[in-house]
Amino acid sequence: MEETTSTTKSKKTETLLEKARNAFWMAPLSGITEICFREFMDEMHAGVLISELVSSKGLVYNSERTQAMIGIHKKPGTIVGIQLFGESAEDIIEGSRYVEEVGADFLDINLGCPVKKVVKKGCGSALLRDPDNLERFLSKIKSNIKLPLTCKMRTGWDHNELTVHECVRAAYNSGCEWAAIHGRTRAQGYQGESDWKLIKEVQQNSPLPIIGNGDIRNSKQAIDRLEESGVAAVMIGRGALRNPWIFMECEGRLKSGHIPDRIEKVSRFFSILESFHNPRHVLIYLRKLMVWLAFGLPGASSFRGELFTLHSSKDVYNLATVFFEKNKNQPVPIFENQEAFMMGGHG
Numbered sequence: 001m002e003e004t005t006s007t008t009k010s011k012k013t014e015t016l017l018e019k020a021r022n023a024f025w026m027a028p029l030s031g032i033t034e035i036c037f038r039e040f041m042d043e044m045h046a047g048v049l050i051s052e053l054v055s056s057k058g059l060v061y062n063s064e065r066t067q068a069m070i071g072i073h074k075k076p077g078t079i080v081g082i083q084l085f086g087e088s089a090e091d092i093i094e095g096s097r098y099v100e101e102v103g104a105d106f107l108d109i110n111l112g113c114p115v116k117k118v119v120k121k122g123c124g125s126a127l128l129r130d131p132d133n134l135e136r137f138l139s140k141i142k143s144n145i146k147l148p149l150t151c152k153m154r155t156g157w158d159h160n161e162l163t164v165h166e167c168v169r170a171a172y173n174s175g176c177e178w179a180a181i182h183g184r185t186r187a188q189g190y191q192g193e194s195d196w197k198l199i200k201e202v203q204q205n206s207p208l209p210i211i212g213n214g215d216i217r218n219s220k221q222a223i224d225r226l227e228e229s230g231v232a233a234v235m236i237g238r239g240a241l242r243n244p245w246i247f248m249e250c251e252g253r254l255k256s257g258h259i260p261d262r263i264e265k266v267s268r269f270f271s272i273l274e275s276f277h278n279p280r281h282v283l284i285y286l287r288k289l290m291v292w293l294a295f296g297l298p299g300a301s302s303f304r305g306e307l308f309t310l311h312s313s314k315d316v317y318n319l320a321t322v323f324f325e326k327n328k329n330q331p332v333p334i335f336e337n338q339e340a341f342m343m344g345g346h347g
């Protein structure tokens, strides 16, 4: 009894950051980091899980589709956050009630989305243009929600408006637990490189823990970035799609260059998807994973072509087992730094 009490006591003093499983986190990706993918990434040892960006208006208007986006899988092995965007702090505050109800560990605010439809409404990266306003916005949210608050931003609107230092200060003053930084401006979209020099500089001047993000394509880069920049953790997005084993490699559980059991993972993801989604969505999400895992393997392009002629998940799965069986001795292909891959997204 006494032991339980002391465990409870010590848990209460743990910060959100300390509750993270490790310092290698899965980045939020719209259309990808839905509930099943988060569960899958949890099993692959991602340090923290965050949903894709979710419209707080959609939650408030009780859209069934939006509600489904914020579910939390059973028994997560680490903390799970829901990322919201909204036109006003009030919308986000209202939306946060639903996020609390589903049992999320924290609420993340999207300050990085470069998409026109989003910035036109003053959301996403548009909020980086006026750090004072950002501070008022985040402070209002913080003082009206129960969950810990975090944010994910870009380095600014464009090279003439590199507001990242001021925006991190605004996040700190408003009581955020951390600020994640994708090291590109809004104007860059996904061109050029993530500016890790700037991320390091922000980290060195920030009273707030910084999470670095952008262009990490293998476990060595993840470990190097973490060490060189001194950030509290790194977020990995596209690199984890091509190599879902990356988090285990970062933790030292698997060696880089190991031979992964792709069929086992595809099969596991298939079964998670079937327990949650309708057949149409199972097919969509399953196909995506297969395409990413096949990248760079011999015969990948004809495999991709064939995949899209099939319309049942079972057929797709059967085709994949044949393809991955043929490639069973291949390690995870190298994901080159200069290779363009998924050059668009919401952050």
Ligand SMILES: Cc1cc2nc3c(=O)[nH]c(=O)nc-3n(C[C@H](O)[C@H](O)[C@H](O)COP(=O)(O)O)c2cc1C
Binding pocket: 027, 028, 029, 030, 031, 051, 052, 053, 083, 110, 112, 113, 152, 182, 213, 214, 215, 216, 235, 236, 237, 238, 239, 342, 343, 344, 345, 346, 347
């Ligand atoms: C397809 C796609 C969807 C994305 N969706 C989101 C999102 O919903 N919220 C967000 O904060 N960032 C989003 N991002 C940005 C990523 O979280 C990350 O900042 C960016 O991809 C750079 O990291 P990476 O090079 O490791 O992928 C998205 C990126 C991509 C490619």
